[in-house]
Amino acid sequence: MSISTRRARERANTHERIIEAALHVLETEGPAALTIRRIAGDVEYSAPVVYQHFANKEALVLELVAHGHRLMLTRFLEAAQEADVDLRMRRAASEYVRFAGEHPHLYQVMNAPAIDADERGRVAQPAVDALKELLNTWSARHDVVLADLDEACETLWGTMHGIASLGYLSNVGNDRARRLAEQALHAILLGWRAEASANDQGRREKMQG
Amino acid sequence: MSISTRRARERANTHERIIEAALHVLETEGPAALTIRRIAGDVEYSAPVVYQHFANKEALVLELVAHGHRLMLTRFLEAAQEADVDLRMRRAASEYVRFAGEHPHLYQVMNAPAIDADERGRVAQPAVDALKELLNTWSARHDVVLADLDEACETLWGTMHGIASLGYLSNVGNDRARRLAEQALHAILLGWRAEASANDQGRREKMQG
DNA sequence: TTTCGCTTTCTAACGACGTTAGATTTCCTA
DNA sequence: TAGGAAATCTAACGTCGTTAGAAAGCGAAA
Numbered sequence: 001m002s003i004s005t006r007r008a009r010e011r012a013n014t015h016e017r018i019i020e021a022a023l024h025v026l027e028t029e030g031p032a033a034l035t036i037r038r039i040a041g042d043v044e045y046s047a048p049v050v051y052q053h054f055a056n057k058e059a060l061v062l063e064l065v066a067h068g069h070r071l072m073l074t075r076f077l078e079a080a081q082e083a084d085v086d087l088r089m090r091r092a093a094s095e096y097v098r099f100a101g102e103h104p105h106l107y108q109v110m111n112a113p114a115i116d117a118d119e120r121g122r123v124a125q126p127a128v129d130a131l132k133e134l135l136n137t138w139s140a141r142h143d144v145v146l147a148d149l150d151e152a153c154e155t156l157w158g159t160m161h162g163i164a165s166l167g168y169l170s171n172v173g174n175d176r177a178r179r180l181a182e183q184a185l186h187a188i189l190l191g192w193r194a195e196a197s198a199n200d201q202g203r204r205e206k207m208q209g
Numbered sequence: 210m211s212i213s214t215r216r217a218r219e220r221a222n223t224h225e226r227i228i229e230a231a232l233h234v235l236e237t238e239g240p241a242a243l244t245i246r247r248i249a250g251d252v253e254y255s256a257p258v259v260y261q262h263f264a265n266k267e268a269l270v271l272e273l274v275a276h277g278h279r280l281m282l283t284r285f286l287e288a289a290q291e292a293d294v295d296l297r298m299r300r301a302a303s304e305y306v307r308f309a310g311e312h313p314h315l316y317q318v319m320n321a322p323a324i325d326a327d328e329r330g331r332v333a334q335p336a337v338d339a340l341k342e343l344l345n346t347w348s349a350r351h352d353v354v355l356a357d358l359d360e361a362c363e364t365l366w367g368t369m370h371g372i373a374s375l376g377y378l379s380n381v382g383n384d385r386a387r388r389l390a391e392q393a394l395h396a397i398l399l400g401w402r403a404e405a406s407a408n409d410q411g412r413r414e415k416m417q418g
Numbered sequence: 419t420t421t422c423g424c425t426t427t428c429t430a431a432c433g434a435c436g437t438t439a440g441a442t443t444t445c446c447t448a
Numbered sequence: 449t450a451g452g453a454a455a456t457c458t459a460a461c462g463t464c465g466t467t468a469g470a471a472a473g474c475g476a477a478a
Contacts, residue, residue, distance in 0.1 A: 007425085007426095035463085046427065046428050047465090048427075048428075048429095048467075049427065052427090056466075108322045113377055113378070117378065117379060120379070121380065151389060154381055155372065155392060158371040158375045159367070160371065161378075162366075162367040162370040163363075164371075165370060165374075166366070169320055169326065169370075170329070170330055171326050171330065180360060180367065184364045184368060186404075187364075187397040188396040188400060191396030194400065195396070245435080245436060246436090254456080254457090256436085256437085256457095257438075257456075257458095260436095260437075261455085265436075
């Protein structure tokens with residue numbers, strides 16, 4: 001038994017090393033440098049060895065995407081330590097954009113259209129759930145009844161992604177993008193609260209009239 | 210003179226046909242199918258001919274990006290026909306997302322990280338200016354003094370791009386994305402107005418106290 | 419200890435890509 | 449109608465992802 005377990009351990013180790021090497025190349029040299037031969041060279045193997053661990057390049061890249069989302073979730077959960085709900089949302093937005101700025105290439109691959117939408121959805125689910133919960137407690141805290149929590153979630157997610165994108169699509173730097181994200185979040189939440197209180201007022205007037 | 214002008218005309222014609230062929234391939238079959246050989250074949254030439262009209266593939270793609278932005282600007286200006294400022298903004302947002310949904314591959318290339326940020330900024334400038342003007346009249350209409358018009362513009366742009374991205378990044382369809390965009394825009398504008406009126410009230414109280 | 423067989427790993431290759439050099443053809447001019 | 453410039457093509461280079469088949473390594477049975 002000992003020998004096959006050792007083999008399995010070595011196999012798993014190589015698997016891990018390939019992912020690490022790929023991640024390193026991606027982060028330091030960008031997606032164009034991320035070739036199978038390069039990765040194989042970095043782990044001191046020939047190219048075909050990579051295919052014993054991953055069906056194809058896409059599968060390997062998907063692992064990097066998953067890794068990226070786990071990393072992002074960690075950040076998110078750190079921000080969730082914050083006691084105050086409003087500050088928590090603000091920090092979450094800020095950290096999201098900061099992540100995009102600190103790992104630009106990884107972030108770009110995480111959100112590349114080439115990645116299958118279902119797969120991306122799968123690996124991003126935990127982060128989406130965390131956002132959903134956060135948004136839920138926020139709405140409870142401010143007595144704001146959101147018409148559709150999922151839609152509100154998507155709106156926030158999309159907004160943050162769009163503004164984070166500005167960091168590399170335009171020449172808006174990351175610091176500025178972070179400020180923009182906080183402002184946008186602030187405006188949206190304020191808007192939702194304004195709408196909610198307007199609805200309340202409308203309902204009250206109807207009751208009285 | 211007649212002969213060299215004819216040559217120039219033919220040259221320009223070929224140039225145009227290459228762009229059209231490239232655009233057609235991109236829109237109907239996606240970026241993966243957009244190869245030099247394929248484009249050349251579609252205009253019934255051999256591959257190297259393309260290089261007499263474009264320095265390299267990137268330059269050709271940049272023309273497609275520019276074309277896309279012109280198309281988008283057209284939509285934007287159509288939406289700007291709307292008399293009411295608020296409806297105009299709403300329609301602009303809606304049309305932006307609709308464009309992304311109707312030309313998904315073109316939109317993706319327009320916002321691909323591989324495109325140089327400066328070049329993108331150059332071709333997108335007219336649209337940004339139009340948005341800036343629209344936002345300006347909106348803020349005048351509602352007596353909202355935006356702290357920084359450029360930042361507000363970037364925020365809106367980023368937000369719309371992010372939500373439009375949901376159309377292909379996640380499984381949010383284009384119809385839903387368009388609704389989300391309208392809602393997000395509505396919330397942000399409401400938030401800005403709420404903030405502005407809060408500032409006004411604060412100032413008034415200070416004057417009185 | 420030596421040979422067998424399985425696993426691991428490598429070399430070589432395929433087809434497609436962007437791109438370039440050099441041969442070939444086309445077409446105007448003298 | 450011959451010469452030369454312009455236009456165009458064929459062939460190739462180096463790179464990519466990927467696969468087939470040879471070579472090597474290594475634990476177990478004779």
